[in-house]
Amino acid sequence: MTDRWLRSISVEEGRAEFADAxxxxxxxxxxxxxxxxxVVTRIEKKQKRIPIGDAGKVGLLDARKAANEILDQATDLTADAIAAKALGQDGDASLKRLCEDYVARMKARGQPSYSEYERALARSDYSFCRFMSEKLGRAAKAAEVTPRHVSEWLRLVYDRAPSHARHCxxxxxxxxxxxxxAEFDYTSSGQSVYRLSANPVSATPAGAKSTARNRVLSHKELQTLWRLLPEAAEPRTVVCIRLIMAMGGIRITEVCRSEWSWYDKNWLTLPKTKNAREHxxxxxxxxxxxxxxxxxxxxPETKYLFPHQTDRNQSLLVTSxxxxxxxxIEDFDLEPFQMRDLRRSFKTxxxxxEYVEEREIDIWHNHGQNSDVARKHYTFAEYKALKIRVAGQIDGFLKIIGV
Structure with a gap:
């Protein structure tokens, strides 16, 4: 890092992180x-991120000096005390810090959905942190959030995308x-960080659970979807959705989050699926x-088959x-549908x-494998021939409908 580099570095979308050498x-x-x-360091056997300040106000030399001071103190102070001193808030952490800490924990645990949480809570223009900053005219503290704030934000989300509000x-x-x-963990020696006394989200209703859908896209609709995709998405997203269709409607997350190492000799091996088993x-x-x-x-330089458009360290988002x-639906006046309807459509x-039997498509879609002892302990070799047959039948179906 240099002062000249610091002045010139910028990103158009998303967020990038750089480490000082x-x-x-x-x-x-x-x-x-x-x-x-x-500053990112390990304190009390856990990785912690401690804020220093805005680069517009804190120059490179000052940032390095502050970082060295924090690293020197890390052996003497608790994580909470260091964070409180760095923030200058006597331990009253900001809402953004709470959200970023939670996302960092998800990322450290290898939970692939952390990017959806990060966008909704802290990163996007419609995030909760952005909403609270505009509401208060300044950065909000975690303890300042009320159920009414939560309700107002969820109303805005609901107006834009009703189904997304429940997720947010x-x-x-x-x-x-x-x-x-973390605040009330009596087994921890740390001090109070977020100054919370209750969860402000608990007072808001969760909303009705989504009912099971029965939407099945017709042959013509599947053909039209395949044909129109380049008109509605950038090339990588088009290929991702077509790959989902070409594989008979396997789960969206299994494709958009897949890595290059999962593909070998025309086989896709999912190391961990929804039922926590390799498939x-x-x-x-x-x-x-x-x-x-x-x-x-x-x-270049990404492990993902379909990386995020601006952040190569992330996969393509399911929301995309x-x-x-x-x-x-909006541009071509198609009957309302969701991409997850593809799975049901192909199975139906x-x-x-009569391309396949129910047991065959259940094995292909990784369903029903725990119904009896034989299925519970199935092996890759046991169903290899069956899966190859199903793959051929899917090809035949796609050819018949005119894809």
């Missing part, structure tokens, strides 16, 4: 609207619940073609897939057309 642990987070210094409430509730547990599938011929296109569009469906058509 001079002072161990010094980090610079850059977003379209801000540049923030922080769950994200915010989980973050405050975690902070409360291997042969690529259909249609899927092989989409995989070749993904290679042609490959982004949902936006494509809404765009197609493959069964109704």
């Amino acid at each position: 001079v002072v161990r642990g010094l980090r610079l987070r850059v977003s379209p609207r801000s540049k923030k210094w922080s 409430r769950a994200y915010l509730h989980a973050a405050f619940e975690w902070a409360l547990e 291997a599938l042969p690529l259909t011929q249609y899927a092989v073609e989409q995989f070749r296109l993904a290679k042609a569009l490959a982004a 897939i949902g936006k494509v469906a809404r765009r197609l 058509h493959l069964l109704d057309g």
Whole structure:
């Protein structure tokens, strides 16, 4: 890092983080609207991020000096005391810090959904942190959040995307619940950090649970969807959705979060699925073609087959897939549908057309594997021939409907 580099560095979207090569642990987070210094270190056997300040007010030399002081104190003070001193708030942490701490915990635990939480809580233009800052005219403290604030924000989310409001409430509730547990953990020697006394999200209703959908896209609708995708999404997203279809409607997350290492010799091996088990599938011929296109569009230095457009350390967001469906509905007057309807649609058509038996498509979709002892202990080799047959049947179905 140099002063000249610091003045020139910028990002158009998302957020990037840079590590200083001079002072161990010094980090610079850059977003379209801000540049923030922080120190990442291990305190009390846990990784902690301690804010230093805005790069517009704290220069490189001062940031390095502050970072060295914090690192020197790390052996003598508790994590909470250091954070309180760095913030200058006597331990009263900001709302943004609470949200970022929770997201960092999710990321450290390898939970792939952390990016959705980060966008909803702290990063996007419609995030809760942004809402609270505009509401109060300054950065909000975690303890200042009230149920009315939560309700007003969720109303705005609901007006934009009704189905997303329930998810946003769950994200915010989980973050405050975690902070409360940390606040009142009597086994910890740390001091109070967030100054919370209750979870402000608990007072808001969770809303009605989504009912089971029965939407099945017709042959013609599947053909139209495949054809119109390039009109509604950028090339990598088009290939991702077509790969989902080419694989007979496997789960969206299994494709958009997949890594290059999961693909080998025309097989896709999912190391951990929804039922916490490894699942291997042969690529259909249609899927092989989409995989070749993904290679042609490959982004450098990323482990993901479909990386995020601006942050190569993240995969394509599931919410990005949902936006494509809404765009197609609005621009081409299609009957309302969701991308997750693809899974049901393929299973229905493959069964109704007698392409496969129910047991075969259940194995392909990784369903019903725990119904008896034989299935519970199935192996890759046991179902290899069956899966290859299903792959061929999916190819046949796609060809019949005119894809």
